[in-house]
Each structure stands twice: as structure tokens, then as C-alpha cells.
Amino acid sequence: MSEHTLASIANALGPPDPALLDAWLDGASEAQLVAKGNQIASARVLTDVRRLYALAYSFWQSATDTQKEALRGFSPELLSIAVHQALALDALLADHEERGDSRGASRATLEVALRDAFEKALSLRDQARAVLLGVAGNDAAAQEEVNQAVGTAEDPAALARGIGALVALGKKYLGIPAGPIKTRAKLLRLDGDYIGKLETAATTLSAAALAASARPAGEKVTQGSLDRADGVNLLLLTQIVRAFENAHEQDPTIPRLVPIAARRMFERGTKKKGSGAAEADAES
Template structure:
């Protein structure tokens, strides 16, 4: 175990923070986590962690690990014997993994906030570009309508070119088609149509402006619709780390539960934020203990032997 560093500032209620506990306990030896997780699949870790929010897991670990450390630090040799299954090394590993979860959650939430802000910025840019493009399209329609003249064929052609504004792609397409129609009109250097083009001030610069607006709108729409680059912290990362932390928390809670049965002065570590995962097992244990005592059978504590039915154990109900 590495030599502890100077402890960070503790909380106002004198319960050490995870950072303070880590400083007191030191860094766990390499390979401990791998040994603990041996035989556990990645899918199982993710599935276990998916059952509860990371913030709830952290809430209980901050409180319970501080209690476990305080109890062990002041425990007599006799009490430490009753806490077989628990060790400072196990707690150091649990605290290290709790801190890892804390960092992952902070990074995940920060990335989510940045993503939301970026999305809002892109959406605002798209709305502004759409508004400008729509105004330009309507103006171009009026200009080209004056140039086209009154023939039915010319009006129908113009109506087909302008299209709709049902989405950015349709509006951009309409602008590009109006630009193409304007280029055709400008290609006629003589006759009534050329005269009308001069009267309406249709020129090459205006046609190019329509093309540029269409291209810009297309690009802004693509940017707004694009998914952000892959985040460094995914929900799967959090679920896996939650699963690891729940395994460690379960082990420590279970050891203190057994020790409390032998010596009530050893505190039980009662989860609150994660009680949804614990409550069913704890209620079951209470009922079994009461039933065993009433019947006068079972083990010395009146409950069911741990190897038969451990109320804080269970492959199908992760803690």
C-alpha cells in the first residue's frame, strides 16, 4: 500500500470526503480489482450498474465508507475479528473506485451540458439562416416574376422553380432553382425579356447571391443535424463503473451486517439512496430472523445459514 498523502479538507460534519478517505487509506495495490472481478463478465457489470443512477450510488458510498473507516479505526482486536471479510485494503479499493465513478459522472454531465449548449447554438444559427433564406427566396420570386412576363408557361415554370419551404433542404433547392432560372433569363441579351431583366435589376451578382444562400443553408442544416463527436464518457462506461462499485459496496455492507449480528455495537451500514436494491433483502432477513426465533429453530441467531439464503446475497438481484 502506498504511503498516504496529506489529507484534503474534510466536510463540515466531520465525515471525511472520498478524497480524504483515499489520502488516509493510500492507493490500493495493483491487481486487486482484477482479482475481485475475476469471473464477472462485462455484460453483467453493465446490467448491474444500469439498475440505479450513479449519483445514488455515490451518495451512499460517501456516507457508508466514512462510517466503515471510522468503525475500523477505533475497533478493538475483538471487533476486528468479527469484521472478517473487511480490510483497509478492501476499503481503499472501494474508495478508489468510488472516486473513479465520481470523475466519470462529472465528465459525463459536463459533456451533456456542452452538447445541449452546442445544440442550442446550432439550432439558433439554422433558424436565423432559414429566416434570411426565406426572405431572399420571396424577393427572388417577385424579381423573376417581373422578368418572366405574363405568359402562362413562364408563370408555371417559375412556380415549379420556387418550390416549398417545408424544410431547409426544400428551401435551399428552391433558391438554387431560382438562380438557375435567373441565369437562363440573363442569357437572353435582346428582346422583351432582356429589357424586363434590366428593369427588375436582375444581374449576375444577384443570381450568384441566390446560389450562395442555397449552399450556406444546406451547410448550416447539415451542421445542425449532425450528431456530435463521440463523447469520452458514455452511459455504458457509467453503468460498468456503477456495477463495479455496487459489488464493492455489497461486500462491505454484508460484512458489517454479519458483524452487527455478533456485536450490536458494530454499526450496520444501511443504504438509503440505494435502498431500492437493498430493501427487499433486508426485509427478507428481518422476517426470517423473527420467524426462526419464534420457532426456536435454525441457527444460533434464529435465521437461515448464510450458505443457504443470504439476505444480502443473490446473483439475480445485484446490490
């Protein structure tokens, strides 16, 4: 197995002229590249290119003129483009995974915040119901009004609406200038501060629910960039694999480059031998 890495090959071959990649991709639409790359995970592409480009570079370094003549469809310049695109994909994937880890941690934090806000709001809602029932007294209609205001707690939105309805009812009671309701409100400490506490709980719950349900900004763009990079790398890898395949048919001393992780992305025509023999050729 070659000890060459993508970085060492890139350093040895030098940076390619950007115009070469543009020429290679000429005629391929962005949608086509993304669609091609969407069929395979980036990690699988990288697994194969790391191994196969090292083999291709090692062979070319020691190849005879006759072998190089047979290896039409391949050049060090093409390999340089492919290696640099592989490195770009590697960096993009690392950034994507790092952002994904960050999003995961952030998502977990948001979910904990939502759970805490929900539990606090639910406890306050139940307490407020009891307080308002006490303020309502023995009047059946007033008690029914409180029970209707409570609503449900099937989700954060429903719970927040229920608290809002209780707040409105509490304000209504506090607006009564005198009488038994005013007295009971004082006895049970239904006041402006308590109403404010309920409003804050409902607002906090709604904000936590909104934050937890929001999609991470730029996620689709990042995945789209990855898919495009995968597509570009697959086009280059396919050309290099086929070049070695065709050369091997002319000269068996030229190894075949057999994708393993991404083998399903390649035409069966590139594997004319049994898979075991093919892999043995590639590793030789």
C-alpha cells in the same frame, strides 16, 4: 455523522494495488458491468458511497479485535479499492456533466444559427420568386414554372431545394442573349451577383441544418464509461454493505450500512429491520 471524505479516506488508506481490482472484477464481463450500472444514476451511487464509506472507515478505525473478527468479508484493502473507484466515478461524472454543459451550449448556438439561416433563406426565396415572376412577365407557362420551382419551406432541406430550383431558373433567364426577358432581368436587377447570393444562402442553410442535426461525437462512449463505473462501484458497495449486515447479525454493536439513494439496487435480505431503525443504525 463522520467528517471523513472519500479523498481523506483514500489518502489515509493509500492507493490500492491495481491487481486487487482486477482480481475482484475477474469473471464479470464488460457488458454485465455496463448493464448493472445502467440501472441507476451515477449521482445516486455517489450519494451513498460518500456516506457509507465514511461510516465504514470510522467504525474500522475504532473497532475492537472482536468486532473486526466478526466483520469478515470486509478489509481496509477492499475499502481502499472501493473509495478509489468512487473517486474515479466522481471525476468521470464531473467530466461528463461539464461536457454535457458544453454540448448544451454548443447545441443552442447551432440551433440559433440554423434559425437565422432559415429565416434569411426564406426571405431571399420569397424575394427571388417575386423577381423571377417579374422577369417571366405575363406568360402563364413561365409564371407557373417559377411557382413550381419555389417548392415548400416545410424544413431546411425543402427550402434549400426550392432556392436551388430558383437559382437554376435565374441562370436560364440570364443565359438568354436578347429579348424581353433579357430586358426585364436588367430592369429588376437579376444578375450573377444576385444568383450568387441565393446560392450562398442555400449552402449556408444546408450546412447549418447538418450541424444542428449531428450527434455529439463520443457521447455514447462517455455514457458507457459512466455505466461501467457505476457497475464497478455497485459491486464493491454491495460487498461492503453485506459484510456489515452479516457482521451486525452476529454482533449488534457493529452498525448496518443502509443505502438510501441506491436502496432499490440491493436485495431486500440486507434490510431485515424497518427502514427507520436501519437508518438509525447506520448513522450511529
